[in-house]
Amino acid sequence: MKHIFQKEVEILHHVEVRPGYFRMGLAFPELAQIARPGQFVMVKVPGQESPLLRRPFSVHNRLTDGNQVSGFELLYKVVGEGTSAMSEMVAGDAIDILGPLGNGFSNAEDTQNVFIVAGGIGVASLYYLVLDLAEKGVVKPTVFLGGCSVNDILCKEDLEALGAEVRITTEDCSLGEEGFVTLLVEKALESDKKPDMIYACGPQAMLKKLSAIAASFNVPCQISLETVMACGFGVCLGCAVEKADSGGGYLHTCTDGPVFDSRKVMIES
Numbered sequence: 147m148k149h150i151f152q153k154e155v156e157i158l159h160h161v162e163v164r165p166g167y168f169r170m171g172l173a174f175p176e177l178a179q180i181a182r183p184g185q186f187v188m189v190k191v192p193g194q195e196s197p198l199l200r201r202p203f204s205v206h207n208r209l210t211d212g213n214q215v216s217g218f219e220l221l222y223k224v225v226g227e228g229t230s231a232m233s234e235m236v237a238g239d240a241i242d243i244l245g246p247l248g249n250g251f252s253n254a255e256d257t258q259n260v261f262i263v264a265g266g267i268g269v270a271s272l273y274y275l276v277l278d279l280a281e282k283g284v285v286k287p288t289v290f291l292g293g294c295s296v297n298d299i300l301c302k303e304d305l306e307a308l309g310a311e312v313r314i315t316t317e318d319c320s321l322g323e324e325g326f327v328t329l330l331v332e333k334a335l336e337s338d339k340k341p342d343m344i345y346a347c348g349p350q351a352m353l354k355k356l357s358a359i360a361a362s363f364n365v366p367c368q369i370s371l372e373t374v375m376a377c378g379f380g381v382c383l384g385c386a387v388e389k390a391d392s393g394g395g396y397l398h399t400c401t402d403g404p405v406f407d408s409r410k411v412m413i414e415s
């Protein structure tokens with residue numbers, strides 16, 4: 147049976163790691179012990195009437211105290227009302243968390259050579275996957291980080307500390323190669339050893355392009371969608387994504403995802 151927790155937990159730390167990007171540590175060991183890479187939590191700032199609805203955020207990192215799991219971290223970008231309210235909170239405040247939710251990435255234990263592709267804040271969920279792969283002894287994942295500018299390239303040093311090889315693109319050429327991250331992935335698929343799996347999270351346009359590239363090189367690809375959602379557990383059905391197979395129909399990002407086989411869903415951009 148799936149365990150889902152909901153409670154107000156203490157914020158252990160809350161740091162603006164880059165202008166507009168925050169890392170929040172939460173004292174929630176029971177959730178952190180069972181959360182898998184790619185799963186998410188629904189967050190509400192207590193006492194705030196607006197926004198009324200919880201907001202979804204990926205589990206970004208596990209926190210430990212000695213040998214004990216003590217909690218987990220979120221990494222988020224301020225984009226609107228909910229994330230602005232979160233950014234005002236300080237260590238010691240309580241925040242309402244529901245989770246872990248969703249399916250998470252799969253088959254990680256069977257893969258040896260993986261490409262991990264993050265567009266901007268998409269790195270939030272993928273860092274936790276790299277941590278998991280490092281703990282399982284999967285050798286040196288290649289991580290592709292793409293962003294508009296150097297400000298949007300997060301976690302480079304943390305990923306390298308886990309043994310990942312990090313390759314970077316920025317659209318304004320302020321760090322790494324110039325252009326979209328998908329271009330770098332395409333080049334690597336042409337020249338490097340073919341990966342067993344590509345894992346990705348980022349803007350829809352990036353995921354759509356990447357899915358086409360993965361299909362053309364016949365490499366399986368798991369994408370984590372950040373579809374706007376209201377409940378997070380299959381009641382509101384607001385996060386529908388169209389199935390790619392000829393039979394049509396819909397899947398729901400909250401319960402069927404957020405991670406999908408890129409061949410199984412239609413990605414809008």
Ligand SMILES: Cc1cc2nc3c(=O)[nH]c(=O)nc-3n(C[C@H](O)[C@H](O)[C@H](O)COP(=O)(O)OP(=O)(O)OC[C@H]3O[C@@H](n4cnc5c(N)ncnc54)[C@H](O)[C@@H]3O)c2cc1C
Pocket residue numbers: 186197201202203204205221222223224225226227228229230267270271371372373374375399404
């Ligand atoms: C499963 C899942 C995991 C996520 N993990 C993270 C994470 O780890 N870190 C993080 O920073 N964000 C993550 N997101 C996105 C995050 O949920 C949204 O940025 C957040 O809900 C915005 O809330 P807000 O009230 O600040 O913005 P709102 O006021 O609701 O919206 C502000 C603007 O952003 C747009 N917007 C809102 N949500 C999204 C979205 N998902 N994609 C594109 N545009 C959007 C709105 O249309 C609007 O224009 C995740 C989303 C999902 C579904």
